[in-house]
Amino acid sequence: MLNPILANLLTEPVGVSHYVLVGAFMFTCGVLCMATKRNALGILMGIELVLNGANLNFIAFGSRYLRNDANTLGLDGQLISLFVIVLAAAEAAVALAIVLNFYNNNDSVDVDRADQLSG
Amino acid sequence: MDSIYWPSFFFWLFSGVACTFALGVLLSKNIVRMAFYLVISLASTSGLFFLAGADFVGAMQLMIYVGGTLVLLIFGVMLTSQDRFVEMRTSSGEWVIAFFIGLMLFFTLGRAAFGVAAWKGLDRETAEAVEVERTVTPLAMGLLGARVDQLDEPDAAKREGMSGYLFHFEIVSVHLLVVLIGAAYLARAKRKTGSVAANA
Amino acid sequence: MAAFLSEYTWTWLAYIIAAMIHVGLIINLVAVAALVFIWLERKISGRIQDRLGPTRVGGKFGWLQTLADGLKLITKEDLCPDGADRFLFKIAPYVSFCAAIGAFIAIPFAGGAYPWIAQHLNTGVFFVLAVLGLEVFGVILAGYSSASKWSLFGAMREAAQVVSYEVPLGMCVVVPVMIAGSLDMVVIGDQQAGWFTNWLVFHDPFTFITAFVYFTCAMASVNRAPFDLAEAESELVAGFHTEYSGLRWSFFFMAEYGSMFSVSILASVLFFGGWNGPVPITDLLGLSGAEVGTLSWAVAQALGLANVLLKGLLGVCLMIWVRWTLPRLRIDQVMTTCLKYCTPIAAAMFLGATLWQYNFPGRAFFNLIPMSDAVLEVSEGWEVESNDPDEEEEQIARGPEETGGLL
Numbered sequence: 198m199l200n201p202i203l204a205n206l207l208t209e210p211v212g213v214s215h216y217v218l219v220g221a222f223m224f225t226c227g228v229l230c231m232a233t234k235r236n237a238l239g240i241l242m243g244i245e246l247v248l249n250g251a252n253l254n255f256i257a258f259g260s261r262y263l264r265n266d267a268n269t270l271g272l273d274g275q276l277i278s279l280f281v282i283v284l285a286a287a288e289a290a291v292a293l294a295i296v297l298n299f300y301n302n303n304d305s306v307d308v309d310r311a312d313q314l315s316g
Numbered sequence: 317m318d319s320i321y322w323p324s325f326f327f328w329l330f331s332g333v334a335c336t337f338a339l340g341v342l343l344s345k346n347i348v349r350m351a352f353y354l355v356i357s358l359a360s361t362s363g364l365f366f367l368a369g370a371d372f373v374g375a376m377q378l379m380i381y382v383g384g385t386l387v388l389l390i391f392g393v394m395l396t397s398q399d400r401f402v403e404m405r406t407s408s409g410e411w412v413i414a415f416f417i418g419l420m421l422f423f424t425l426g427r428a429a430f431g432v433a434a435w436k437g438l439d440r441e442t443a444e445a446v447e448v449e450r451t452v453t454p455l456a457m458g459l460l461g462a463r464v465d466q467l468d469e470p471d472a473a474k475r476e477g478m479s480g481y482l483f484h485f486e487i488v489s490v491h492l493l494v495v496l497i498g499a500a501y502l503a504r505a506k507r508k509t510g511s512v513a514a515n516a
Numbered sequence: 517m518a519a520f521l522s523e524y525t526w527t528w529l530a531y532i533i534a535a536m537i538h539v540g541l542i543i544n545l546v547a548v549a550a551l552v553f554i555w556l557e558r559k560i561s562g563r564i565q566d567r568l569g570p571t572r573v574g575g576k577f578g579w580l581q582t583l584a585d586g587l588k589l590i591t592k593e594d595l596c597p598d599g600a601d602r603f604l605f606k607i608a609p610y611v612s613f614c615a616a617i618g619a620f621i622a623i624p625f626a627g628g629a630y631p632w633i634a635q636h637l638n639t640g641v642f643f644v645l646a647v648l649g650l651e652v653f654g655v656i657l658a659g660y661s662s663a664s665k666w667s668l669f670g671a672m673r674e675a676a677q678v679v680s681y682e683v684p685l686g687m688c689v690v691v692p693v694m695i696a697g698s699l700d701m702v703v704i705g706d707q708q709a710g711w712f713t714n715w716l717v718f719h720d721p722f723t724f725i726t727a728f729v730y731f732t733c734a735m736a737s738v739n740r741a742p743f744d745l746a747e748a749e750s751e752l753v754a755g756f757h758t759e760y761s762g763l764r765w766s767f768f769f770m771a772e773y774g775s776m777f778s779v780s781i782l783a784s785v786l787f788f789g790g791w792n793g794p795v796p797i798t799d800l801l802g803l804s805g806a807e808v809g810t811l812s813w814a815v816a817q818a819l820g821l822a823n824v825l826l827k828g829l830l831g832v833c834l835m836i837w838v839r840w841t842l843p844r845l846r847i848d849q850v851m852t853t854c855l856k857y858c859t860p861i862a863a864a865m866f867l868g869a870t871l872w873q874y875n876f877p878g879r880a881f882f883n884l885i886p887m888s889d890a891v892l893e894v895s896e897g898w899e900v901e902s903n904d905p906d907e908e909e910e911q912i913a914r915g916p917e918e919t920g921g922l923l
Contacts, residue, residue: 208321208324209321209324209439210321210323210324210438210439211323211324211327211328212435212436212438213429213432213434213435213436214429214430214432214435214436215327215331215429216364216368217425217428217429217435218425218426218429218430219331219334219335219364221421221422221425221426221428221429222335222338222422223334223335223338223357223361224421224425225418225421225422225425226335226338226339226341226342226418227338228418228421229342229414229415229417229418230341230342232410232414232417233342233406233410233411233414234406235406236347238347238350238351238391238392238395239347239350242341242350242351242354242385243341245354245358245381245384245385246338246341246354246357249357249358249361249381252361252373252377253361253364253365256364256365256368256370256373257368259368259370260368260369260370261369261446261449262323262367262368262369262438262446263368263435263438264434264435264436264438272451272454272455272458272463274370275370275372275373275451275455276455276458276459276481278370278373279372279373279376279455279459280481280484280488282373282376282377282380282381283380283488283492284488284491285380285381285384286380286383286384286492287491287492287495287496289384289387290495290496290499291495291498291499291502293387293391293499293503294498294499294500294502294503295502296391296395297391297395297502297503298502298503300395306395322531346601348601348604348657348660348661349601349603349604352604352653352657355650355653359650371637371638371639371643372638372639372642372699374639375637375639375642375643375646376642378643378646378647378649378650379642379645379646379649382646382649382650382653383649383679383682386652386653386656386675386678386679387679390656390672390675393656393660393668393671393672394672450638451638452638452639452698452699453698
């Protein structure tokens with residue numbers, strides 16, 4: 198029973214759906230990473246994963262190899278994902294500076310210690 | 317046995333590696349290992365980009381994310397000590413909640429992914445007939461404000477709105493510059509005024 | 517090749533065999549090149565220091581010395597220190613090695629309509645740079661996982677150095693890419709066909725200086741002395757590979773020599789004509805062109821391969837020469853070299869090359885000097901490209917309509 202499915206997976210071209218599924222998986226991993234990690238750098242890695250999952254969707258919607266009709270995003274998909282990559286780099290720079298400051302103040306990168314505002 | 321469609325094979329290979337190591341990032345405790353898994357996951361994602369025909373974005377992904385994660389890694393080594401500080405563990409209750417929420421999120425997104433008929437893949441003959449297109453020059457022209465890929469767009473009104481991304485490109489460039497200066501300002505080494513006074 | 521093989525066997529097997537042939541060629545090239553380079557380094561360093569270097573193994577000149585070293589390394593015990601992160605410690609050398617070899621996927625060894633290249637990428641230059649940047653990961657993982665402060669010091673220095681030197685390196689690479697108008701290494705190389713005056717290093721004064729800046733930055737980014745602060749054996753014992761022994765240690769060395777070779781080949785393709793020799797022998801012998809037979813084509817391609825390998829070898833020899841001539845820099849001097857000298861110079865050269873392209877579109881330096889007809893004929897390559905002023909004006913005049921008024 199498993200064999201025909203596997204054979205079908207390997208002999209048929211993949212579509213946008215498969216890409217979106219992989220993107221969804223990475224997105225979910227990233228969200229959970231952001232939710233469960235207490236290390237600020239772990240949270241940053243979660244953000245990278247989330248952005249990456251989103252990028253995968255843009256690329257999939259822009260690709261001509263993946264869907265039947267001509268309604269692809271075309272180059273816009275790739276351009277937007279380029280912008281996402283650049284903005285992710287900018288976000289990482291600022292976030293790392295904040296983490297560094299946080300470490301200087303608290304001697305740790307544990308985000309649960311950032312409770313000075315909770316009164 | 318039908319002959320294997322190799323792009324599919326490599327899709328499953330790369331996506332398998334990407335998903336496995338994304339899970340590794342989630343489950344690992346050690347920050348350096350997390351960074352290592354993240355690099356592998358992102359590199360396989362760039363493989364997926366190459367497969368979808370976006371080779372410039374794939375190379376960009378390799379270059380920028382690798383540099384970015386490298387810096388993350390260094391900060392991880394610098395700021396996360398092995399034993400001197402408290403262990404940053406997540407309680408198992410949080411793990412259980414996170415697991416269920418993640419499962420629901422993934423289920424929803426997965427349903428959505430397979431819910432649209434047009435998102436099914438091409439059949440094999442069509443897929444093999446699609447010719448390889450080179451995207452680097454059109455991409456660069458798009459960033460410079462000329463959409464050479466939209467020249468044969470029949471609808472004049474549509475063409476008007478597709479005048480490229482020059483403005484956005486400029487904004488992003490200035491944004492990057494501002495962000496880097498801001499980050500350098502935030503992360504600068506602060507001299508305590510007291511020590512300066514003591515020196516004086 | 518896969519299509520050819522599939523006539524004799526199953527398609528999937530044909531693909532696997534074809535892939536294995538390509539991979540085998542590349543891995544063997546890197547491995548053999550590393551063997552030769554290590555022997556060469558010992559020999560050249562010996563001569564520079566007025567010694568003989570290896571003389572015994574393998575008869576004359578000690579040319580089997582590296583093989584003997586390799587045998588010794590294989591028989592050594594594979595140690596893993598207590599307190600090390602075993603998984604990362606074991607995998608780190610392979611990360612470096614894979615990155616060094618992965619760069620060769622997109623490096624062409626001969627150009628033309630059917631280039632000798634494992635995977636013809638549209639973004640070749642970019643891909644090679646990106647993959648070479650991955651090598652530093654192995655070094656940092658090794659330094660971190662060894663649980664030794666010397667290793668960690670070496671790794672941190674390496675990280676700072678490589679991240680900084682990526683900036684001027686990338687900027688230097690952009691200059692020839694801009695002049696050639698393509699990221700495709702085959703296109704860049706083919707544009708430099710003809711006499712050596714067509715090489716991009718002689719394209720204008722700015723590319724000439726850029727070539728030297730590129731080479732400096734490339735040396736720094738592959739950790740060669742005088743920039744080998746990650747090892748710095750006089751300060752850090754052996755830097756990031758202090759705790760390594762045997763085969764894993766030798767993987768780091770293979771990676772280092774492999775990436776030296778690949779940045780040299782990259783330099784040769786970007787600046788020094790790639791597979792085009794200084795004299796267009798293939799043109800003079802009538803081996804090139806569209807109508808030649810398979811044999812002539814193969815000979816021409818083999819000559820191109822020899823050119824690429826020879827230029828790569830020369831680049832590596834230059835690196836060895838520099839290593840044994842100059843003293844090591846301090847870490848602050850390394851960063852000063854990068855941020856205060858290499859980066860501004862590279863940026864200025866980029867600007868200058870842009871202005872050159874703007875003022876003399878598509879014209880090389882040697883085409884500006886009034887010359888006799890015989891020499892002008894030689895540099896036809898550039899004329900054909902875009903030197904026809906009428907055609908250019910036509911293009912400019914045609915521009916707005918062609919692009920649908922989007923400009």
